[in-house]
Amino acid sequence: MSQTSSSVRTEPVAVEVTNGSEPVLCAEKDNVSVALASPRVRSFRIEAAHPVYMSTLQRDSFEPDWTHCDMSGDPVFAAPVPPRRVTFYEQIEFWLVGLTFPTFWRPATAIVRVGDRVERGLHLVQLWMIRPMGGEEVLVVYPQDGYWRLRPKTPSGLDSTVFGSSFLIGPVEEEGRPIVRIKELAFDPASKSFTLTFERGGSATVQIVETDQNRHALNVVLDRPIEDRPFAMVRSMYITEFNNDVARIAVREEGAKGWREEPIMAFDRARATDIWLGRLSPSRHNTSSPDMVFNSFSETAEPRRPRNEPPPEVKPPSQK
Numbered sequence: 001m002s003q004t005s006s007s008v009r010t011e012p013v014a015v016e017v018t019n020g021s022e023p024v025l026c027a028e029k030d031n032v033s034v035a036l037a038s039p040r041v042r043s044f045r046i047e048a049a050h051p052v053y054m055s056t057l058q059r060d061s062f063e064p065d066w067t068h069c070d071m072s073g074d075p076v077f078a079a080p081v082p083p084r085r086v087t088f089y090e091q092i093e094f095w096l097v098g099l100t101f102p103t104f105w106r107p108a109t110a111i112v113r114v115g116d117r118v119e120r121g122l123h124l125v126q127l128w129m130i131r132p133m134g135g136e137e138v139l140v141v142y143p144q145d146g147y148w149r150l151r152p153k154t155p156s157g158l159d160s161t162v163f164g165s166s167f168l169i170g171p172v173e174e175e176g177r178p179i180v181r182i183k184e185l186a187f188d189p190a191s192k193s194f195t196l197t198f199e200r201g202g203s204a205t206v207q208i209v210e211t212d213q214n215r216h217a218l219n220v221v222l223d224r225p226i227e228d229r230p231f232a233m234v235r236s237m238y239i240t241e242f243n244n245d246v247a248r249i250a251v252r253e254e255g256a257k258g259w260r261e262e263p264i265m266a267f268d269r270a271r272a273t274d275i276w277l278g279r280l281s282p283s284r285h286n287t288s289s290p291d292m293v294f295n296s297f298s299e300t301a302e303p304r305r306p307r308n309e310p311p312p313e314v315k316p317p318s319q320k
Contacts, residue, residue, distance in 0.1 A: 011273060011304075012273040012274070012295065012296055012297045012298060012304040013038060013040050013041055013273070013297040013298060013299055013304075014038075014253075014254035014271045014272060014273050014297070015036050015037060015038040015041060015271070015272065015273075015297050016035075016036070016037045016038060016269070016270075016271055017034060017035070017036060017251060017269060017270045017271070017272050017275055018034070018035045018037070018230075018269045019033070019034050019249075019264070019267045019268055019269060020033040020034070020035060021033055021034070021238065021264060021265055023265065024237075024239070025067070025068035025239065026067070026068050026069035026070075026239075027067065027069070027237055027239050027243055027285055029069065029237060030166065030177070030235040030236060030237055031237055031238065032165075032234070032235065032236040032237055032238050032245075032246055032264060033178060033233060033234070033235055034233065034234040034249065034264075034267075034275075034277065035172065035178075035230035035232075035233045036230055036231060036232040036233065036234075036275070036294060037226075037229070037230045037231060038225070038231065038297065039225055039226075039227040040225055040299050041222070041225055041226075041231060041297045041298065041299065042221065042222050042224065042225055042298060042299055042300060042301055043219065043220060043221045043222065043296075043297075043298045043300065043301055043302060043303040044219075044220050044232070044294060044295070044296050044297045044298065044303050045209075045217060045218065045219055045220070045293075045294070045295055045296035045303045046150065046167065046169075046217070046218045046220060046232075046292070046293070046294055047215050047216065047217045047218075047292070047293040047294075047295075048150040048151050048152055048215065048216045048217075048290040048291070048292055048293075049152065049214065049215045049278075049290055049291050049293060050152055050155065050161070050214070050215075050288070050290055050291075051278055051279050051280075051282075051288070051289075051290065051291055052278075052280060052291075053279075053280070053281065053282055054155065054288065055155075057158075057282065057287065057288060074105050075105045075106070075176070076103045076104075076105065077103060077104055077105070077106060077107045077108070078102070078103055079100050079101060079102055079103065079104065079108060079121055079123070080108050080120070080121045081100055081120070081121040082100070083099075083100050083101060083102050084099070084100050085097065085098070085099050085100075086098050086099075086119065086122075088112075088114055088117055088119055089114045089117075089187065089189055091189065092130065093129065093130050094127060094128060094129045094130065094189075094192075095127075095128050095135075096114065096125065096126070096127055096128075096187055096189075097125070097126040097128060098112060098119055098122040098124065098125050098126075099122065099123060099124045099125075099126070100121050100122055100123055101123045101124070104123045104144055105145070105176075106144045106145050106175070106179070107144070108120070108121045108122070108123060108144050109144070109183075110122075110143040110144055110182045110183060110184065110185060111143075111183075111184050111185070112125055112143055112184075112185045112186075112187075113184060113185070113186040113187070114186070114187045114189070122143060123142060123143075123144055124140060124141075124142055125140065125141050125142075125143060125185065125187075126139070126140050127139040127140070127208075129153065129211060131153060131154065136153065136154060136160050137151075137160075137163075138150070138151060138152070138153065138211055138216055139151075139208070139216070140163065141185065141194070143182050143185045144182075145179045145180070146168050146169070146170060146179055146180030146181065146182050147166045147167075147168060147179075147235065148166060148167050148168070148169065148206075149163040149164070149165070149166050149167075150163075150167075150216050150218065150290070150292075151163055151164075151216060151289070151290050152211065152212065152213060152214060152215050152216045152290060153211060153212055153213045153216075154213065155213050156213065158288075161288035161289065161290070162286045162287075162288050162289050163286070163289055164236065164245040164246070164286040164289025164290060165234055165235065165236035165245050165246050165277065165289065165290075165292050166234070166235040166236065167232060167233065167234050167235065167292065168180045168230075168232060168233040168235065169196065169204055169206060169220055169231075169232055170182070170196055170198050170202075170204055170222075170226070170231070170232075171198055171200045171202070171226050171229050171230075171231070172229055172230040172231070172232070172233050173200075173229065178233055178235065180196075180198065181198060181199035181200060182196055182197070182198060182199070183197045183198060183199045184196075184197040185197075191207060192207060192208040193205050193206060193207035193208070194206040194207075202222065202223050202224055202226070203222075203223045204220060204221065204222045204223065205219075205220070205221045206218055206219075206220050207219045207220075207221075216290075219296075219303050220232075220303075221301050221303075225299075232294065234246075234277055234292060234294075236264075236277070237285075238264055238265055239285075241281070241283075242281075242283060242284055243283060243284055243285050244264075244279065244283050244285060245283070245285060245286050245289055246264055246277045246278060246279065246292075247263065247264055247278075247279045247280070247281075247283070248261060248262065248263055248264055248277070248278060248279065248280060249261070249262055249263075249264050249267045249275070249276065249277050250262075250275075250276040250277075251270040251272035251274065251275050251276075252272055252273050252274035252275075253270050253271060253272050253273075254271050254272065254273060259274075264277070273295065273297060274293070274294070274295040275293065275294040275295070276291060276292070276293050277291065277292045277293075278290075278291025278292065279291070
């Protein structure tokens with residue numbers, strides 16, 4: 001049986017995965033840094049999925065742990081406007097909320113736009129979705145340093161889960177810690193998508209494509225490949241096997257017949273088409289926070305299908 005070129009399932013692009021993690025004692029400091037780089041990638045998928053032990057979880061822990069932490073040397077910038085909370089888009093199924101804190105570690109220069117409405121000085125943007133008896137936060141982004149967090153909807157019978165690992169989208173650079181400089185963050189309610197305009201030039205679209213009690217998936221499309229630096233990065237924390245937000249990494253390397261799995265602090269680098277970061281056993285820190293998956297890397301504006309989606313049906317020539 002022959003196949004047309006359009007029906008052949010092509011492999012995703014392999015990207016360079018580099019671990020820059022360093023040991024620390026403070027659980028509130030992001031010491032895990034895993035960078036993704038490729039001069040070819042224009043689009044990919046990010047997924048947050050509940051940890052494998054979720055169904056056995058009897059106690060969740062979300063309190064911060066400031067043991068051995070000294071933040072006195074962090075930069076502090078006063079907010080350009082008084083602290084506030086504003087809902088600047090709302091419908092029955094989801095709504096967008098912005099917050100301004102008294103201070104932040106970077107100046108608040110990025111603007112947030114929904115249609116003709118422009119908000120300045122926001123440090124945090126939250127996307128909420130409806131659930132029985134209320135709503136829950138499923139996505140947050142910090143426009144002033146480019147950090148995102150994602151989580152699926154909470155399974156039935158449980159209270160709200162917690163956020164854990166963060167990620168960056170766009171040209172990653174260093175300013176005391178990894179950041180992405182966003183000039184403008186725009187949200188389109190009709191397509192449930194964010195458009196990022198970067199200070200370094202270029203843009204990206206981050207679209208919500210699936211949100212349920214199993215996973216929360218985003219499609220990311222860059223206007224052009226980022227050639228001279230990482231196009232994405234995972235930021236998290238690891239102190240011990242029982243005190244972390246991410247403990248292990250698994251990669252599907254280019255051409256490999258199986259996955260490679262390692263403790264996060266032992267991993268060095270890989271060239272991979274699929275990356276998973278998460279935990280196999282509960283941690284006392286952000287116990288219900290999700291695993292993170294990066295895959296579907298593509299040279300086009302259409303991410304490759306995730307691994308769990310079947311290839312298109314191929315019919316014999318006589319049936320075409």
